Amino acid sequence: MTPHGEQICYTDAYAHRVEATVRSVDTGDGALVVLDRTVFYPGGGGQPADRGTLLRTADGRTWTVRSARKVDGEIAHELEPAEANPPRVGDVLTVDIDGARRLALMRTHTALHALCGVVWRDYGALVTGGNMEPGAGRMDFEFERMSGDLVDAIESKVNEELRSNREVRVDGLPRDEAFRIPDLIRTKINLLPPGIDEIRTIEIIGLDLQADGGTHVANTSEVGALRVTGYESKGRINKRIRIELVDPV
Numbered sequence: 001m002t003p004h005g006e007q008i009c010y011t012d013a014y015a016h017r018v019e020a021t022v023r024s025v026d027t028g029d030g031a032l033v034v035l036d037r038t039v040f041y042p043g044g045g046g047q048p049a050d051r052g053t054l055l056r057t058a059d060g061r062t063w064t065v066r067s068a069r070k071v072d073g074e075i076a077h078e079l080e081p082a083e084a085n086p087p088r089v090g091d092v093l094t095v096d097i098d099g100a101r102r103l104a105l106m107r108t109h110t111a112l113h114a115l116c117g118v119v120w121r122d123y124g125a126l127v128t129g130g131n132m133e134p135g136a137g138r139m140d141f142e143f144e145r146m147s148g149d150l151v152d153a154i155e156s157k158v159n160e161e162l163r164s165n166r167e168v169r170v171d172g173l174p175r176d177e178a179f180r181i182p183d184l185i186r187t188k189i190n191l192l193p194p195g196i197d198e199i200r201t202i203e204i205i206g207l208d209l210q211a212d213g214g215t216h217v218a219n220t221s222e223v224g225a226l227r228v229t230g231y232e233s234k235g236r237i238n239k240r241i242r243i244e245l246v247d248p249v
């Protein structure tokens with residue numbers, strides 16, 4: 001593994017801005033810019049990548065970053081294709097994400113983990129996938145007996161948990177240790193690539209523990225309440241629950 005730039009999103013989800021230096025620029029249809037540090041989240045685990053801007057300190061020139069993604073372990077910032085003359089290697093930039101959008105994604109992501117925690121604890125149903133946008137998301141479960149009545153009960157139980165001011169903790173575990181924790185095995189850490197030695201975990205203390213690369217709020221009280229907006233069958237066993245935040249911003 002080559003040493004990569006500092007990836008602040010994984011240690012401080014609330015950091016929205018940082019000064020950085022350009023390490024490489026891959027020009028093309030939407031240039032890819034790699035920095036020595038960044039606050040951008042590159043997407044993954046159902047959470048979309050951040051959007052934002054790069055501002056060059058020397059002359060105030062700004063570029064719009066429409067997305068970010070991992071390229072060879074680095075977080076690459078994808079500029080709008082219309083942006084001519086991307087920044088150059090060595091340029092000093094102020095890196096800014098759309099903070100309101102990120103915070104909505106953090107709250108939504110934590111809400112979805114609370115949903116998983118309740119569905120596992122009370123119904124023993126495994127999560128098989130999920131996706132989100134700011135303020136709304138969906139989770140898929142192996143949940144044969146799901147029904148409208150159960151979904152109503154799940155909504156109120158999740159909201160009760162969110163109101164309980166539960167701390168949300170980011171941690172890292174050696175891979176072999178992670179494989180001994182039943183709660184982590186249920187979220188299919190066996191699907192993680194073998195090259196990963198440390199498993200990043202997100203724990204809603206007392207409710208849910210998952211291997212996860214996303215950004216989360218520090219306490220469930222920051223999520224507010226959610227409402228279930230729909231549920232559907234994706235087969236006899238696989239069911240989907242859709243949620244949204246009551247106060248999306």
Ligand SMILES: [Zn+2]
Nearest residue numbers: 045109212214
């Ligand atoms: Zn997650």
